[in-house]
Structures are given as C-alpha cells and as structure tokens.
Amino acid sequence: MTASDSPTLHHHYVMPTYAPGMTLVRGSGAHVWDDTGREYLDFMAGIAVCNTGHCHPAVVAAIQQQAATLMHCSNLFHNPVQPRLAQRLSALTLGGKIFLCNSGAEANEALFKLARKWGSAEGRYEIITMKNSFHGRTLATMTATGQTKYQKGFEPLMPGFVYAEFNALETVRAAVTPATVAILCEAVQGEGGVVPADPAFITGLRALCDEKKLLLLFDEVQCGMGRTGKWFGFHHYDVRPDGFSMAKALGGGFPIGAIAVTPELSNVFEPGNHASTFGGTPLASAAALAVLDTLEKEHLIDHADRMGTLFMEGLNALARKHACIQTVRGLGLMIGVVLSIPAKPVETQLRENGLLCIATGENVLRFVPPLVVTPDHIQQALDQLDQALTVSTA
Numbered sequence: 001m002t003a004s005d006s007p008t009l010h011h012h013y014v015m016p017t018y019a020p021g022m023t024l025v026r027g028s029g030a031h032v033w034d035d036t037g038r039e040y041l042d043f044m045a046g047i048a049v050c051n052t053g054h055c056h057p058a059v060v061a062a063i064q065q066q067a068a069t070l071m072h073c074s075n076l077f078h079n080p081v082q083p084r085l086a087q088r089l090s091a092l093t094l095g096g097k098i099f100l101c102n103s104g105a106e107a108n109e110a111l112f113k114l115a116r117k118w119g120s121a122e123g124r125y126e127i128i129t130m131k132n133s134f135h136g137r138t139l140a141t142m143t144a145t146g147q148t149k150y151q152k153g154f155e156p157l158m159p160g161f162v163y164a165e166f167n168a169l170e171t172v173r174a175a176v177t178p179a180t181v182a183i184l185c186e187a188v189q190g191e192g193g194v195v196p197a198d199p200a201f202i203t204g205l206r207a208l209c210d211e212k213k214l215l216l217l218f219d220e221v222q223c224g225m226g227r228t229g230k231w232f233g234f235h236h237y238d239v240r241p242d243g244f245s246m247a248k249a250l251g252g253g254f255p256i257g258a259i260a261v262t263p264e265l266s267n268v269f270e271p272g273n274h275a276s277t278f279g280g281t282p283l284a285s286a287a288a289l290a291v292l293d294t295l296e297k298e299h300l301i302d303h304a305d306r307m308g309t310l311f312m313e314g315l316n317a318l319a320r321k322h323a324c325i326q327t328v329r330g331l332g333l334m335i336g337v338v339l340s341i342p343a344k345p346v347e348t349q350l351r352e353n354g355l356l357c358i359a360t361g362e363n364v365l366r367f368v369p370p371l372v373v374t375p376d377h378i379q380q381a382l383d384q385l386d387q388a389l390t391v392s393t394a
C-alpha cells in the first residue's frame with residue numbers, strides 16, 4: 001500500500017463522516033506536505049490543534065520517550081505524569097482540580113455531568129447554551145450545540161438543554177427557569193463563524209449566574225491553549241468561570257481533553273461518578289506537558305497575539321481592496337473573514353495555490369494557523385488570499 005491508495009481505501013472502508021481532500025503525509029512547523037511532495041502553508045493547523053506547529057521536536061521527543069516507558073496503566077493506578085499535568089493545568093486555570101479525558105466532546109460531557117451532579121440536590125439540571133454554538137458530536141454535546149443542522153436525523157435530542165442568543169443577554173435571562181443549573185458559552189464561537197463574545201455579554205453572564213446561583217461554564221476547546229493570544233479565550237474578558245473544557249491543542253496533535261474547575265467544585269465528582277479508560281494516560285499527559293512547556297518557553301502566546309494583529313491588519317487592508325470581504329473578526333490567531341460570496345470555492349482556490357484554511361458556514365473563511373507562524377508566513381497567506389479573491393470574483 002502507498003499513500004496514493006489512501007482515497008480508494010478510505011472510500012471502501014472508512015464510514016463517510018468526512019469528505020477528505022488530498023492525502024497529507026508529513027508536517028513540520030507551519031507546513032504540511034501531500035503524497036506528491038507538494039508543500040502547503042497550513043493556516044488551519046488540523047482545525048486549531050497543532051498550536052505548537054506540526055511535529056514540534058519537544059512534543060515528539062516527549063511522546064517518544066514516554067511511549068518507550070509507560071503508555072497506559074489504567075486510572076486504577078497512579079502514574080507519575082498525570083498529576084504533574086493536572087498540577088500545571090490547575091495553576092494555569094482556576095486553581096481547582098482537573099478531570100482528564102480524550103476529546104472536546106468528552107470534556108464537555110464531563111462539564112454537563114458535573115453541573116447536573118452539583119444541581120441534583122435541588123432538582124436542577126437544565127443547561128443554557130448559545131445558538132450557533134458548537135460543542136461536539138456525542139448525543140449530549142450535539143444537543144448542546146445550538147445548530148439544528150447537526151441534530152437532524154438524530155432525534156430525540158437529550159432533555160435538559162435550552163438555547164439563547166449569543167451576545168444577547170436578555171435572551172439568556174429569559175431562558176432561566178427554576179431547573180437551570182448552568183450556562184455554557186464559547187468566548188469565541190468557532191464553528192459558528194469565528195464570532196467573539198461582547199465583553200458586556202460575558203460580564204453580564206457572570207452577574208446573571210451569581211444572581212441565580214448558576215454555574216458559568218466555558219467551552220475553550222477551540223479558542224483555548226493560546227490560540228487567541230491569551231492562554232484561554234475567557235482571559236480577554238473580566239470574568240472567572242466556574243469551570244471550562246479544553247482539548248484540541250492541549251496535546252499538540254495527540255488526543256487529550258480536560259476540564260478545569262474552581263476549588264469549590266473540585267470534589268463534586270466522587271469515586272465511581274465519572275471515568276475514562278484512556279483519560280490522562282502517561283502518554284497523553286506527557287504530550288500535553290510538552291505542549292505547555294513549549295507554549296511557555298517559546299513565548300508562543302504573546303507571539304500569537306502579535307501575529308494575530310499583523311494578520312488582522314493585512315486582512316483589513318485586503319478588505320479595502322476586495323469589496324467581497326465584508327468583515328474581518330476574531331481574536332489573536334483565530335480569525336474569520338466574512339465574505340459576500342460563498343467561502344467554499346475560495347477555500348478550494350487557496351488550497352490549489354498552496355494555502356490551507358477552513359470555510360465555515362456559508363461565507364466565512366476561518367484561519368487558525370499554528371502559533372509558530374512568522375511575519376513571512378502571514379505575508380504569504382495574505383498574498384495567496386489576495387490572488388484567490390481576485391480569481392474568485394473575476
């Protein structure tokens with residue numbers, strides 16, 4: 001078998017939940033290569049996963065070393081790596097305990113269960129989520145996702161989720177009932193089109209949660225881990241949540257998810273309440289520790305902030321040239337370019353020219369490059385986009 005057989009094998013043997021494009025065989029830093037040897041500048045980073053760049057040597061070394069030492073031993077035993085990761089994450093986040101799992105959906109499920117357990121004595125279980133949000137593909141996270149297109153055909157949905165308008169505080173207030181236990185929100189809606197929350201909305205959510213004794217929960221799966229130029233998206237707002245989920249970039253490409261909560265919520269789960277066979281294996285924990293080290297040692301979060309500003313300035317300049325750019329929005333290196341034309345053909349054109357990004361919704365191009373991108377990479381991406389928009393509107 002060669003890499004060029006991959007599409008045929010995929011067609012015959014992999015369930016068609018995705019419609020993949022070309023076959024990628026290698027990655028390094030901000031670049032990936034396909035099976036013909038063609039190089040691409042990667043401004044999607046495996047959908048906001050490879051924040052430290054593809055195959056960062058420190059992450060690769062940590063995985064190789066831990067893989068040869070102890071990959072997995074079950075959470076029925078202590079291992080020397082997992083608690084070190086939890087300690088680091090706790091110090092970085094809310095000062096409470098950490099639950100480790102494998103994906104964003106699983107992390108959000110843990111948040112839901114924790115909120116339900118916390119509210120159970122008072123019979124409270126309802127979670128308010130935002131329209132246009134995205135929280136995952138399991139039954140509960142798909143239900144929490146405020147977009148019917150992800151839910152069609154999978155009814156009945158899970159009970160206990162109600163929706164409010166993102167950035168419209170009064171609709172959230174109106175959704176609160178005596179059964180409400182929590183509000184879940186993304187600081188920057190990712191799949192929903194890269195829409196940052198308004199500061200007044202986030203502080204208003206906190207005040208509402210305090211008033212009604214609700215948990216304020218954030219989904220940091222996409223906007224966390226330095227992506228927005230701060231460790232977590234909610235750090236752009238003057239707010240402290242009660243808990244939040246993370247995944248994607250936490251393992252730098254190795255699957256791992258987590259939730260962080262405040263000290264007050266740290267012992268809501270008791271032994272037997274929740275579990276995951278693979279949650280926080282020594283291997284996954286070693287990868288995540290190497291990612292945290294790298295983000296810190298290479299000052300990648302401040303760098304993301306600077307590169308985001310540079311990219312945003314360049315995109316705004318392009319918007320003055322191309323009337324089809326309606327808005328440029330985002331935080332740090334999580335940027336959406338809203339077009340007046342369909343985004344998918346532009347994404348395809350960019351790919352043909354050697355730049356990877358993701359169309360989201362009908363008309364938004366999403367750019368979530370590795371945080372290691374340089375000013376030169378940013379300029380290349382701007383030139384590519386300039387060219388692709390010229391072709392697409394000719």
Ligand SMILES: Cc1ncc(COP(=O)(O)O)c(C=O)c1O
Pocket residue numbers: 102103104105106108134135136137186190191219220221222223247248
């Ligand atoms: C904000 C957000 N939450 C949750 C998820 C689900 O994460 P996973 O695909 O790892 O289950 C995603 C995935 O795109 C996401 O963007």
